[in-house]
Amino acid sequence: MKGFVFRAFDRGGMIFLGILLGVILLLGLSNQLLPASSPLHAPTYMVSLVGKYLTYALLALSVDLIWGYCGILSLGHGAFFALGGYAMGMHLMRQIGDRGVYGNPDLPDFMVFLNYDGLPWYWYGFDMFWFAMAMVVLVPGALAFVFGWFAFRSRVTGVYLSIITQAMTFALMLAFFRNNMGFGGNNGLTDFKDILGFDLQSDATRVGLLFASAAALALGFLICKSVTRSKYGKVIAAVRDAEARTRFLGYRVDRYKLAVFTLSACMAGVAGALYVPQVGIINPSEFAPAVSIEIVVWVAVGGRGTLYGAVIGAILVNYAKTYFTGTLPDVWLFALGGLFIGATLFLPKGLVGAARALWERRTGRRDPGKPALGPAPAE
Amino acid sequence: MLNVSDINLSYGASQALWGVSLDVAPGTVTCLMGRNGVGKTSTLRAIVGQHPVSSGEIRLDGNPVNAMKPFERARRGIAFVPQGREIFPLLTVRENLETGYACLPRAERHVPEDLFELFPVLKDMLGRRGGDLSGGQQQQLAIARALVTRPRVLLLDEPTEGIQPSIIQDIGRVIELLRDRGDMAILLVEQYFDFARDLADRFYVMDRGEIVLSGKADEMDEDDVRRHLTV
Amino acid sequence: MARFLALLFALCLCLPAIEARADDLTGLIEQLNTDDYAEKEAIVAKIAATGDARAAGALTAFRDGDLYSRKSDGKVFIARKAESGRDLLDPITGEFVENVGSRDARRIGVNNNLRRAIDSALGALTLLAKDPKVRRAAAASLFGSPDPEAIASLDQAIANERDEAILEAMMQARAASVLRSDLDTATKVEAVRILAEKGGRDVMSMLKRLPADAPPELRQAAVAAIGDIKDRLALWATAQNIYYGISLGSVLLMAAIGLAITFGVMGVINMAHGEMVMLGAYTTFVVQEVIRNHAPGLFDGSLALAIPLAFLVSGAVGVAIERGIIRYLYGRPLETLLATWGVSLVLQQAVRTIFGPTNQEVGNPSFMSGAVEIGAMTMTYNRIWIICFAFVVLAALMLVLRGTPLGLQMRAVTQNRRMAGAMGIRTDWVDAMTFGLGSGIAGIAGVALSQIDNVSPNLGQSYIVDSFMVVVFGGVGNLWGTLVGALTLGIANKFLEPFAGAVLAKILILVFIILFIQKRPRGLFALKGRAVES
Amino acid sequence: MAQQLTDSILYLDGVSVSFDGFKALNDLSLVMGRGEMRAIIGPNGAGKTTMMDVITGKTRPDKGEVFFEGSVDLTKHDEASIAELGIGRKFQKPTVFETQTVFDNLELALKADRSVLATLLWRRSKEADQRIDEILAITRLGDHRDRLAGSLSHGQKQWLEIGMLLAQDPKLLLVDEPAAGMTDDETAETAILLKDIAKTHSVVVVEHDMTFVRDLGVRVTVLHEGSVLAEGSLDTVSANERVVEVYLGR
Amino acid sequence: EETIKVGVLHSLSGTMAISETTLKDVMLMLIEDQNKKGGLLGKQLEAVVVDPASNWPLFAEKARELIEVEKANVVFGCWTSVSRKSVLPVFEELNSLLFYPVQYEGEESSKNVFYTGAAPNQQAIPAVEYLMNVEGVERWVLAGTDYVYPRTTNKILEAFLKARGVAPEDIMINYTPFGHADWQTIVADIKNFGSAGKKTAVVSTINGDANVPFYKELGNQGIAAQDIPVVAFSVGEEELAGIDTGPLVGHLAAWNYFMSVDTPQNDSFIGKWHAFIGNEDRVTNDPMEAHYIGFQMWVQAVQQAGTTDVDAVRQAMYGQEVPNLTGGVAVMNTNHHLSKPVLIGEIQDDGQFQTVWSTEGVVKGDAWSDFIPESSKLTANWTYPWVCGGCEKPKYGSGS
Ligand SMILES: Nc1ncnc2c1ncn2[C@@H]1O[C@H](COP(=O)(O)OP(=O)(O)OP(=O)(O)O)[C@@H](O)[C@H]1O
Ligand SMILES: Nc1ncnc2c1ncn2[C@@H]1O[C@H](COP(=O)(O)OP(=O)(O)OP(=O)(O)O)[C@@H](O)[C@H]1O
Ligand SMILES: NC(N)=O
C-alpha cells in the first residue's frame, strides 16, 4: 500500500502538478483578492472557463488511462461524464426547493408542467449532498462495471468494443432525450441556484469550484500515476499490446480491464459532477457520440499514453475552441480541423511526445530504463 | 548480379549495419551466417527496400536500386522469403500465391505446377486461409510464394525454420536445382550450419553488424566460421 | 344505339343554353375575387352547377393557385409566370391578355376546402373528356371527393365509357357518391358491395363515415365489408413491415458500404466517411442545378449523371485524403480517427462556406416520385429504386473485391503492407485506389440519400454512427456481414417501431447490438480460427 | 487406466479437434508422467501446436478428455486459470510485449500472485530482481535489459520467450520449437538448459531439429495427422518406416 | 472611437447552423442598416459575432464572453429552448438583455429576456382552431420531435382539444428522435389513423432536419392536403427551401410572418435582405422578422432611455411599438412577449406560404399557458419594481 502511494510522486509529475496548481491558485486568488480594476485581476469569466477546462482535463485523463495504457478505445466515455453530471445536476435541482418558477417545494419545474404527480423514485435521496456525491461515483462506476463485466468476459475487443461503447452512449442519449425518463428531456437540468448553501453565481463559489476541480484533477493525476507505474500498469500495457499472450501468463485479463475501466468511469463521473455547476446545465447532448469522440481527440492531440499529454491536450484543444469560436466564428472549424490533421501528421506522438523527442534530441539523453513512447500498439 | 557495397543501416539511434558489402552472382548460392541479432535480417531488409540504408549502395545488374520502392525492386526480380513467414493471414493459400502475379506480365500469371510437386501439402490446402496453416506449412507457402514471381534474385531468411526434416532436404534440392539453372542468384541466411555448408558456393559471416569473414565455400575454414557463430 | 341518339339529342338541346350562360360563367369567375373562403366555395358550387366544361381551365388554375386578380380593376385572369412579371390569360378562352409586373396582380387564395370542392366540380366537368387519362383522373378525383350532385354526370359518363378500367373507377366513384346521397337503401347496399370489392383504407374510411342513423341493413352490409377489408389489411401490414424494413436496411446498407471498404477492408477509422456521403449528395445538387438552369428537359436523367460524378468527386477527395494524410498513418490505425475527424470538420465547413448552411433542394426525378400500391401495400418509388441500387452497388463491389487483381491486392496490402510491397504490389497505389473506391461508393450513397433526406452540411454526421454500427454488427471486413447486418437492423427496427415508437425502437436496437456483440464479439459473420488472431 | 491418470501430469484421451471439417487432432491420446520430459515430433501440420492449444485452453476439443495432474479437467478452464494452475508455454512464433522492455517482460512473467489487487500493490523484492538477472544471464539478454522487446531480432525474441517461461516457473512447460532460428551451439545449449529444467519440472518439447532431440535423450512421440504414429526412444522411432516416410525423409 | 456593441449568439456550425446562420446574417444587416441611419445615440453599432457551435454549455460560455469580456450591451441570439435555458442564468446574473426570436413552448419568464417569437397561444392554438372550424377536423395526430417544445405544445393542445370535446381515442401522439429520417412507418400510421372515417389532421411539431424526409415521405406516399392536412409550427420558408413542394401544396403552417405577405414593409425588408446577402433566391422567415422587430424595439427603447443601461432600456421597452412586416403593429408587453398577428398559410408549389387565415388583430403572447394547471396561476409582469411571475414578494432588488 505504501508503495502504491509513494509511486504516485515522481519528479516529473510533481513538477507538472506544482506548476498546474500554482497557476490555478494564483488565478483564483487574483480573482478574489485583487480589485477588478487591477490589470492582474482575473475576470470571473476566466475562472469558470479554466474550471471547465480542468474538468475536461480530468475527463481526458480518465480516457487516457484506459486508451493510452490499456488499449481500450472507449467512444462512449462521455456517457460516464454525463451520468456524473446528471447526478450532480439532480442534487442541484433538489437544492432549488420552492424557488422554482412554480414554487413547488418537491418537484423541479419541468416535472410540474409535465404533470408529474410526485417525484420519481430514482430522484429520492438526491437532496442529500453525500448521497448525490456517492451517486456521482457509483452510477458511472456501476454502469461501467456491468458493461465491462459483460464485454470483457465475452472478449469484445478493438473496434467492436469501441462501437458498442458508442452504442451505449447513443442509447443513453436517446433515452435521456425522452421526456418520459424524468430527467428534463432535451432541456436537461438548469437554473441551479446554490451548492452546499453557496450561491452558484457568486465569484467566491466559482473560485471554490475551480479549486475543487484542480484538486480533483491533481488527485486523479496521482491515482493514474500510481496505477500506471505499478506492476498493474505494466500488466494493462501488456494487455494493450498482446492480450492473448497476457492470458497465457495467468493474468485474468477481463478483471484487469474491468478494474481500470470502472476506475476510469468513476473519474469521468467526478469530472462531470464538477463540470455541471460550473457551466450551469446538463443535457443529453453530453451523451452524443461526437462528444465522446472529441474527448479521444483531446487525448490524441496531447499524446496518448502520457498523463500530462491528456491534461495538456484537453486544455489546449478547448482553449483553441474558445479562442477560435470567438475570433473566427465563421471559419473556425477549418482552424480546428487543421489543428487535428496537423497534429497527427507532424506530432505523431502528440504534443508531449514531440516535446519529449525535442528534449531528447537537445540533450542527447534518454531517461535510463524508461523507453520512449512505444510504437502505437495495433488494434 | 546483386552487389551491396558498404551499406550502413540504423534503427532510430542504434546502428545495426556497419559498412556491409556483399556480392551475389547468378547461378550461385551465397550464404550469410551469424549469431542472433548480428544484422542478417537487416541486410536483407536493406536489399528488398523495407528499411532505408543511411549510406552505401545496392546494385542490381549494375543499376543502383537504392531509390526504388520495394515493389519496383520486386518487379525487377528480387524475391524475398522473410523470417517469420509473413503470410497474408486472411488470404487463401491460392490467393497468397497469386499476390506474386503483380510482378508478372499478364500472360505469365499462373502458378508453376512443379511448385506443388515440391510442396504437395499446399496443393491440398489451396482453399485454406494462410493464417490457419501450421508454422511449417506457412514456411513452405512463403517459399512457394516467392518462387511464383520467377525471381532472378532470391533472398531466403532462415527458410528451414520450423520445417520437418524431409522437406528441408527437398528445399535443399530445390535450391540446388534453381542454382543449377544458372540464371538465379540466391542469398541464403541460415543458422543451420550443415544445411548452409552443403549448399553454399560463397559464404559471409556477420558479427555485430559487420562482415567479419567471407570466402568461397570450398576454401572455408569450418572452425573459423563456427567460432563466429559461438557465443 | 338508341341511348346514343338520346344523348346526342340532349347535348344539342343543351348547347344554346350553355352559350347563353357564358356571361354567367364570366360573372361567376369574376366573383371569385374575394377574401371570404366560404363565399368562394359557394361560387365554385355554382360554377359546377353550370355544367359548363369551359370552366375546367379556370377551375384547374384556381386549384393550382394560378388564378389572379388584376390590382387595377379587380378582373380575374389565369396567370402564367413569364420572363418578367406575369402573363395574364383570359380565364375562359385562355387567350393572352397582357403582361403585368409581379406585384400588379394578386393571387386569389385557395384553401384545402376549396380544393376539394374544385376537384369534385372538375371531376364532374371532365368525366366526358376525350383523353382517357383525364377521364380516369376525373373518376379518381370524384372518388376522393364524392359528391351526390355528381351522380347524374357519372351515370352519363358510365353510359359512354368503353374502357373497362375507367368504367370500374367510375362505378366506384359513383358508389362513393351514392353513399353520401339520400338515395334508397337498396342502392346504397349495392354501393357498399362495389366498394367492398375495391377494398383498401379509403373505402374503410368511407364506410365508417356512414351516419349512425343509417338503416340497419345498410349498417350491416357496411360492418361486414369493413371486417372483410380489415382482415385483408392485416395480412398486408406484415408484408408492408418487412418491406419497410428492407427499405430502411437498404438505406443503412447504402450508407455503410463505403465504410465497409475504408474501415472494413483498410482498417482506417474513417470519421470523414459521412462527409464523403455528403459530397455525393452535394454533387447531385450541383448536377440538378445545372440541369435545371440549362436543360430542364433532362431533369429525369440527372441521377444517371450524378452517380458517376459523385463517384468521381468523392473518390478524388478520398484519394487526396489518402495521399495527403492517411498514408502516413498506416500502422497507427487509431491515429486515423484523429486525422479523419479533422478532415470531417474541414469538409463540413468547406461545404457550409461554399453552399451555405441551409438545406439544398434535391428533387426526385419523376420516375422516383410517388408510390405504387400493391394491394394495401404502399411502396414509394424512391425507396424501391434505392433498394435496387443498394443491391447493385453491393454486387458490383463484391465483384471487384473477389474477381479482380485489384481486389486481391487490396486485401493483401491491408493485411501486410510490407510484405505486399516485397511481392511487387504497388502498395501506395493500391492504398489510394482502395480509399478512393470506398470514398467513391460513399459518394454514390450520397446520391441515393439525397433522394430521401436533407442535403445539408450535417448530412454526413447523421449517418456516421449508423454506418459504423452496421459494419461492426455485420463483422468488420465482411461485405456479406454488412448486407445481412443492415437488413437485420432495418427489419428489426421496423417491427419494433409500431409498438415501441421510433425513439424506443432505436434504443432497443442499440441495446440489441450491444448484447449481440457479447454473443459474437466479432460480429455476425465473424471470421474464426488462427488466421484472425495472427 | 485410472492408475495412469492419477500418476500423470498430463493425460489426453481421445482428443479430437476439427476446423471446418478438417481434423487437426484425431482421437489423440497421450500420457505423460510427473517430472517427465517428452519430445514431440511429426510432420508440419501434424497437430503438435494444436495439441498445445488444447492443453493451454486456447482451443476447445470437440471431444476427448484432457487432465492435468490427474484430477484437473483442463477443458473446463480458460487460458488464465490454466496458466495459474502451472502450465506455461513458449509459442512457436515468438510473442512478447513489444512496447515494454525486456526487463518488464520478464517481470510480468515472474511467478507471483496474479490477482488485480496484489498486482496493484506489488513491490519488487530483492529475490525478484535476482531471479530476473539470472534469467537475463541464461538467455544472454543482459545487455538488452532496457531495450524494448519490439526491437529485438527474431532469435533474441525466441530467447526472451524462453526466459519468460523460466520466470513463470510452471509445473509443466510446453515448448514449441525452441531451437528455431538458433545457431547450432545455441541449440545445444538450449538442450542442456531444458534438461536442467526437466530435473524439477515436466516438459513437453516440440522440435524438428533431430540433433536437438537426440541431445535431449528423452522419450519421443511422433504425431501424424492428428494422432500418435509412434512412440519410444529416438532411435526406435527413427527406425520406423512410416516415420521415415512421412517425416524424416531419406 | 466608442461603439455600442451588439452581441450575436447564433450557432454557425453544428446541427443548428442550418437555421441560425441566417439569423446572424439578419442581425448584421439590421445593424449595418442602423449605422447607415447614423447609428444610435450618436455612436456606431458594432456587431460582435461568436459561434456557440450548437453546443449548449458553450452557449453559456459565449454569452458570458459577450457580456463580460466584449461588454456587449445587448445580445440577440439562441434558437433552441435548451440553448436559451443554458444562457438564462448568465443573463440574469450579469443583468444583461437577450432577444430570443423563435417560437417556443412558453413556461418561462425572465426579466432579462425578450421573447420575440411566438408563444403557444400565438401559434398552436389558433392553428388548431382554424382546422376545427374551417376544415372540420375531428381527429388529430400530434406528431413531434421528442423534446420539450413539442411535448409542452402537445400537452397544451391535448388539454385544449379535450376541452373542446375531442375524445381521447381521436388523438394520436407520436414522438420521434431528432434528425429522424425514416418516416415510412409513421406516415403509414398516420394514413391508417386517418382512415377511421373522421376528418383527420396532423399537428406537426417536428423540428429541423427531420422535416425534409418527413415531407418527402408524405408527398411520395400521396397524403394530399385535401385528405389529411398537416399543420406545422416549425416549418418555415427556410425549411421548405430544401424540398420540392409540388406534392405538398395545401399543407399548412402557423406563424406570425410569411414571406409571401404583400405589404410595402415586407417588400422593402425582402429587398434589403436580398441585397445584403447577394442572392435573390434566399428566403425570409418568421424568426427573421422577430429579430427585425426586436432590434427595432431595442433601438427605439435605447433612444427613448438615452442610454444602453439595461435597467433603463428594459423599462423603456414596455409598450414599444414596431410595425409588423405583415401589417399591423407589434407591441412589447410587460411580460416580455409581443402582441402579434397570427397567420395561417398553405404551402405553395413555389415553396412559399399563402395566407389562408389570419387573426383579426394581434394576439398577446402568453408566457404561462392557461391550459397547464400550475402554470395558469402564474402571471408575468416585469414592470418596476420587478416581481416574479405571480409571487407576492419582490424577488429581485430594485436593480441598478
Ligand atoms: N483454424 C484452422 N482452420 C483450418 N485448419 C487449421 C486451423 N488451425 C489449424 N489448422 C490445420 O491443422 C493442422 C495442424 O496444425 P498444427 O499447427 O497443430 O501443426 P503442427 O504440428 O504444429 O505443425 P508445424 O510443425 O508446421 O508447426 C494443419 O494442417 C493446419 O493447417
Ligand atoms: N525494428 C527494430 N528496431 C530496433 N532495433 C532493431 C529492429 N530490428 C532489429 N533490431 C536490432 O538490430 C540488430 C540486428 O537485427 P537483425 O534482425 O538484423 O538480426 P539477425 O541477424 O537477423 O538476428 P536473428 O538471427 O535473431 O534473426 C539487433 O540487435 C536487433 O536487436
Ligand atoms: N423553441 C424551439 N422551437 O425549440
Ligand SMILES: [Mg+2]
Ligand atoms: Mg533474422
Ligand SMILES: [Mg+2]
Ligand atoms: Mg506448430
